[in-house]
Amino acid sequence: MSFTTSEENYIKGIFHLQQETGLVNTNSLAAEMQTRPASVTDMLKKLKSKKLLQYEKYKGFKLNEAGKKAALDVIRKHRLWEFFLVEKLKFDWDKVHPIAEELEHISSEELVQRLDNFLGNPSFDPHGDPIPDKNGKIPVIKQQSLSEIPFKKNVTVSSVGNQTAQMLDMLKHYNIAIGTQLTVLKKFEFDGSLEIKVSKQNACIISEQVAKNVFVHDVQ
């Protein structure tokens, strides 16, 4: 089964929301897709007729197994292309999202499989998000928010919660990227900000809000 670019984008949007809320409703998907509720309803009918969606009028909706697999296929392509752009073409990791949004809709399955091999079958993209394999299986890694890590423990940055351009740009200024090693030195109870040491650089202070959005795992 193949899908239009628009269908793929909606599938991705629904997948994203249903991971948090289970059932998704029309208005929140309209907000996610930056479109109108009426347009969402139109697409829901189309996706239901293609048997990708559990959907009863007025009752909310969610992807069924076929729909989830379709979403994971698009996510896989997106993250493989992001990896390619950063690792091979040397793009900054905070610049690749809009380009991957286009590349993810290229349809050749053989292309995806060969790209995956060419890149060395990576498990995580440059933002630390897991890359599903061709069966839709997602690698897992134990990760915690930086705000929950005990002092002096060495950890590696594995992903970022709020992947806005502002957040990514800010982390770049702190020299924090996926794979960066960190230690938490001190917490300022006044505002919850943390003093941290990034790699071999001088210590710096990040706000509680930033700390909550930086996820880390044990150094192996």
Place this chain on the structure above:
Amino acid sequence: MSFTTSEENYIKGIFHLQQETGLVNTNSLAAEMQTRPASVTDMLKKLKSKKLLQYEKYKGFKLNEAGKKAALDVIRKHRLWEFFLVEKLKFDWDKVHPIAEELEHISSEELVQRLDNFLGNPSFDPHGDPIPDKNGKIPVIKQQSLSEIPFKKNVTVSSVGNQTAQMLDMLKHYNIAIGTQLTVLKKFEFDGSLEIKVSKQNACIISEQVAKNVFVHDVQ
């Protein structure tokens, strides 16, 4: 200025035809694009309004300078992606065209420039066609049809005239690809076929029609 996928495809089609005939007419473009003359007329109006086309009703048409530059931009992307698919992802050279037809419409200029650098700024794609640079300049190479080459002269295959799937598949069976070294041994006047030696293999015989579509240059 940016273009829709459909606009880019028409621009490419017109460019292709006007290289042979100068002025292009509606029916031949309709045949090239596998569409209807009425659809061509619709698009001609659109391209004229975007100032890419010299076009008078009933009088034929051709791309102006802006239109030619737009065509060369798409051709550049197509050929760079073909090079990537063959050199990096190890696709057979006769399988990459349809995938490059999709990739050529990805819009980021920075992507194209970085891809070009990553590939080592190649001058020719895997079919031997020249890759325009970012200013639209096309590298040239002195090439002749294999049917015009004197006997015993060592030459290198540089491009293929009729790039149909059938032709590319046939050449693959003769072990002929871009870069292959050849010598013409004998011409059979009966039907114009040629006995040739391909690299270090046994001699074989190709038809006059094939010979006319294989272009070669001197071995450097």
Place this chain on the structure above:
DNA sequence: TTATATTTTTAGATTTATCTAAATTATATT
């Protein structure tokens, strides 16, 4: 539990790219 507010869907319009069929213009033939 009735009235009010919110959410969702429907009905019908719009835009883009395509099509068919008919009309128009150009070209070829006698």
Place this chain on the structure above:
DNA sequence: AATATAATTTAGATAAATCTAAAAATATAA
């Protein structure tokens, strides 16, 4: 030059993806 033929354009229709405005269903609050 008149007529037949071919090429091209126009007019109007269709399909996909979107929109606005109104109607219908559901949720909330007095």
